[in-house]
Amino acid sequence: MTLLVVAMFAVTIITRILPAFIIDVFPLPEWLVTYLNYIPYAALGVLIFPGILDALENPLHGLLGGAFAMLLALFRVPLFFIVLGTIVFVYLIT
Template identity: 70%
Template sequence: MTFLIIFLFLATIVTRILPAFFVTRLSLPEWLVTYLNYIPYAALGVLIFPGILTAVERPVYGILGAIFAAVLSFLKIPLFFIVLGSIVFVYLIML
């Protein structure tokens, strides 16, 4: 069991820590840096979208809440109020 924990620790260190040392020495093209900056947003969307469809009784309520949150974000509303507003919006349409 201890051998397995040590092996998994080493595998994690090699794949997470060592690339950080090598990437700092690389000079990446600007288009690649721009592309890599969008990965967190794509991953966040993949994590959030299933919750939108399953958090409430009917998926349409979640979709309407997401649309409401998107409209608030386009209006440059602070994030706290976007979250709070979309929660209240979904609650009201579910009544």
């Protein structure tokens, strides 16, 4: 059992730490760097959107809350107030 845990640790740590040391050795093309910069946004969308649909009994309320949060974000409202404002908005429409 201990050997299995150590082996899983080694495999995981190698794939997480090794790229940090290799990234400085090989220069990446600018288009690839631009592409990689969009990955966090795509992952965030994949994580948030199902929660929007499942958070409330009526998915329309979740979609309206998500749209309201996007509207606040477009106006560059600080993140704390986006979350707080969206909670209040969804509470008022339900």
